[in-house]
Each structure stands twice: as C-alpha cells, then as structure tokens.
Amino acid sequence: MSDKKADYVKQEMTELAKTASNCNIPDNETILVQRTIRSGQTVQYSGHIVILGDVNPGAEIIAGGNIMVLGCLRGIAHAGALGNQLAVVAAFRLEPTQLRIANHITRAPDGEKWQPQQPEVARIKNGVVVIEKLQSMGERYLNFC
Amino acid sequence: MGEVIVITSGKGGVGKTTTTANIGTGLASLGYKVVMVDTDIGLRNLDVVMGLENRIVYDIVDVVHGHCRLKQALIKDKRFEDLFLLPASQTRDKTSVTQEQMRKLCKDLKEEYDYVLIDCPAGIEGGFKNAIAGADKAIVVTTPEVSAVRDADRIVGLLEANDLKNPKLIINRIRPHMVKKGDMMDIDDMIEILAIELLGVVPEDEFIVVSTNKGEPAVLDKNSMAGQAYRNISLRITGENVPLMQLDVNVGIMKKLRKLIGF
Numbered sequence: 343m344s345d346k347k348a349d350y351v352k353q354e355m356t357e358l359a360k361t362a363s364n365c366n367i368p369d370n371e372t373i374l375v376q377r378t379i380r381s382g383q384t385v386q387y388s389g390h391i392v393i394l395g396d397v398n399p400g401a402e403i404i405a406g407g408n409i410m411v412l413g414c415l416r417g418i419a420h421a422g423a424l425g426n427q428l429a430v431v432a433a434f435r436l437e438p439t440q441l442r443i444a445n446h447i448t449r450a451p452d453g454e455k456w457q458p459q460q461p462e463v464a465r466i467k468n469g470v471v472v473i474e475k476l477q478s479m480g481e482r483y484l485n486f487c
Numbered sequence: 488m489g490e491v492i493v494i495t496s497g498k499g500g501v502g503k504t505t506t507t508a509n510i511g512t513g514l515a516s517l518g519y520k521v522v523m524v525d526t527d528i529g530l531r532n533l534d535v536v537m538g539l540e541n542r543i544v545y546d547i548v549d550v551v552h553g554h555c556r557l558k559q560a561l562i563k564d565k566r567f568e569d570l571f572l573l574p575a576s577q578t579r580d581k582t583s584v585t586q587e588q589m590r591k592l593c594k595d596l597k598e599e600y601d602y603v604l605i606d607c608p609a610g611i612e613g614g615f616k617n618a619i620a621g622a623d624k625a626i627v628v629t630t631p632e633v634s635a636v637r638d639a640d641r642i643v644g645l646l647e648a649n650d651l652k653n654p655k656l657i658i659n660r661i662r663p664h665m666v667k668k669g670d671m672m673d674i675d676d677m678i679e680i681l682a683i684e685l686l687g688v689v690p691e692d693e694f695i696v697v698s699t700n701k702g703e704p705a706v707l708d709k710n711s712m713a714g715q716a717y718r719n720i721s722l723r724i725t726g727e728n729v730p731l732m733q734l735d736v737n738v739g740i741m742k743k744l745r746k747l748i749g750f
Contacts, residue, residue: 380647381644382640382641382644383644396682400637416680
C-alpha cells in the first residue's frame with residue numbers, strides 16, 4: 343500500500359474511534375493475543391485486550407479497558423483495572439476463578455461452579471457485577487462502555 | 488545421533504522417576520542404547536528405583552567438574568547390556584551444576600546413545616532449568632488431579648517459552664472406576680486444558696510400590712497393568728502406533744470369587 347493510502351486508513355480508523363465510543367479508552371488501543379494463556383502467565387495492557395484462545399486457571403489478564411476471550415476464560419480477568427467502571431469481560435465460555443471489574447471482585451458462590459451454556463458478558467449494573475448473554479446485534483445491544 | 492528427552496512435571500510425586508526408569512528399561516528391552524540421567528541433585532532417587540544404588544562411585548557433579556571421566560560415572564544396568572545410569576549426587580545441591588555444563592553433557596551423551604532420558608526434579612527453578620537445558624524433547628507427567636494439572640500447565644508454558652515445543656503428556660495413576668463415578672478427572676478434561684499430545688495413560692497399580700522398593704522396574708513384569716502401559720509408551724516413543732490400553736477390565740464372576748477366597 344502506498345504511504346498516502348496507509349495514512350488515509352489510519353486517519354479513518356482514528357475518526358471512527360472518536361465518534362463510536364463514549365468510553366475513556368478509544369477503540370484503537372487494543373492488543374490481540376493470538377494464543378492460549380497458560381497458568382502463571384500474565385497479559386497486562388492499559389487498553390483493551392482480545393485473546394484468541396483459552397485463559398487457563400492460574401493465568402491473569404489485566405486490562406485498563408475491556409477483555410474479550412474468544413475461548414474459555416478459566417483464569418482471572420480484571421477489566422477496567424485503572425478504575426473504569428464501564429469496562430466489561432466477555433468470553434465464549436465464562437468460567438473464571440475470579441472476575442474483577444474496576445474495584446469489584448466476584449467469584450462463583452461456594453459449592454457452585456460456573457455453568458456457561460453460551461457466550462456471556464460480565465459488566466457492572468446498579469453497583470453489582472451481572473452476567474448476561476452476549477448478543478451481537480450491533481451497538482444498541484452490545485452497548486460496551 | 489540420539490535424542491535427549493526430559494521427563495518433567497512441575498508437581499512432585501506424580502511419577503517422573505518411576506516413568507524415567509520404566510521408559511528407560513522399556514526402550515532398552517527393545518534393543519536401543521539408553522542412558523538415564525538423574526538431575527535431582529541432593530535428592531537422588533533414580534538409582535534406588537533401578538536397584539543400582541550400591542554400585543555408585545562417581546556421579547554427575549564429579550563428571551561436570553572434571554574429577555572423573557564420563558565413562559567412569561556411568562553404571563551399567565543389572566539386566567540389560569545397553570542401559571546405563573548417570574546418578575545424581577546425594578551430598579551436594581542444585582547449585583553444583585550449571586545450564587552450560589548440562590548442555591555440554593547432553594551433547595556428549597547424544598553421540599553415544601540412541602535415547603538420553605533426563606529425570607527432572609520437581610519445581611520450576613534451578614533444578615528444572617538445568618534439566619531442560621540440553622533437551623530436544625519433553626514429556627510432561629501428571630496425575631488426574633486439579634492441582635497436578637495446574638502445575639503441568641505452568642510447566643508446559645515454561646517449556647514452550649524455552650523452545651521445547653510440542654511436549655507430550657503422560658497421565659499417571661488413573662483409576663478408571665473413579666473416573667466413571669465422576670470422582671476423578673477424565674482424560675478428555677485434562678487434554679482440553681493442557682492441549683498437548685497424549686503419549687500414554689498409566690493406571691494406578693499396587694505393583695509399582697513393590698517394584699520401586701525392590702528396584703525392579705514394572706515394565707519387566709508380565710502381569711502388571713502399569714508395566715504394560717509403560718511398554719506401550721516405549722513403543723510409541725520409537726514411532727510405533729499402539730492403541731490406548733482398555734483400562735476398565737470387567738472382572739468376571741470367577742475372578743471375584745477367587746478374590747473373596749483369597750487367591
């Protein structure tokens with residue numbers, strides 16, 4: 343691609359980021375990790391994190407923005423680690439050992455296990471962490487940030 | 488030119504030393520030249536499990552520091568001509584050997600032997616780092632327990648970070664009747680988390696206790712289920728395709744009666 347076209351694409355993307363989100367963290371501050379995260383490994387970033395794989399128990403994902411796991415989340419995920427209460431954690435199978443959003447920490451109740459049947463998203467609603475079905479019907483339903 | 492295989496696990500007590508002894512003996516019984524190296528310096532066990540503890544004069548620390556030649560330290564097995572053991576030191580500790588020394592040792596051993604099996608100590612620090620330094624391939628041993636699988640996952644991550652790609656998995660001490668009841672982890676659950684290739688499954692067998700105390704590896708016994716599993720694993724290492732053993736054997740009425748009476 344010629345330099346001019348590359349600059350044009352970059353500019354377009356930044357414009358989109360500015361208009362689409364009302365979140366503190368723009369769309370283009372995202373990293374994509376293209377592997378499974380094993381026990382003992384940590385992924386830390388001030389923006390959003392997308393994992394293409396599983397997050398095994400004993401692994402930690404710490405993001406200033408949202409966390410999306412395209413696999414099973416079985417470890418610890420901390421979204422909005424810099425204080426953003428609007429951040430979410432979404433996964434194909436949400437069964438973390440611990441879920442943290444901003445300064446809220448939750449886990450499965452004693453004796454029960456997470457039993458995900460479908461992709462789910464966790465967010466803070468009315469001061470508590472709630473888990474809902476992850477719907478992909480556009481911005482109106484997705485409603486991140 | 489042989490290959491150096493490290494047998495590791497992370498968690499202690501899952502059966503690394505037993506596995507090393509049995510695979511080593513199994514490969515030797517198939518006709519290969521094998522040397523087993525015990526790198527658990529200070530807590531050596533491989534010599535006891537092989538029944539060779541009385542024959543130790545020199546050990547790996549002596550070799551690495553140049554006090555003796557490699558050939559002087561190697562102990563020939565009681566039963567097989569082409570099976571050797573390089574024992575660890577009992578009086579020193581893990582700081583006595585460096586990674587560079589291990590690499591050189593493995594390179595020297597690779598030239599003489601078809602298989603160099605390295606028995607790795609438990610943990611993820613110096614002993615582990617020394618053991619994997621010279622290795623070409625890795626085998627991860629685990630038991631069907633949540634804690635063991637957690638540690639095995641950590642180890643797989645560390646192996647991949649140290650360029651030991653595609654480690655193979657051995658699931659040890661599995662009890663099929665507990666798996667059926669749902670009290671013990673299923674093989675498929677473990678592979679789903681660990682995501683590495685399965686090399687073999689070894690059932691829980693009382694005979695292992697007898698064999699380790701006597702110093703005669705279970706592979707040599709015809710009646711032991713664990714021995715049969717280790718024989719199959721040795722064949723798979725050499726490249727043969729052996730189907731997984733049927734582990735839940737239906738005990739017939741006559742066998743049950745005999746068990747009651749005491750035969």
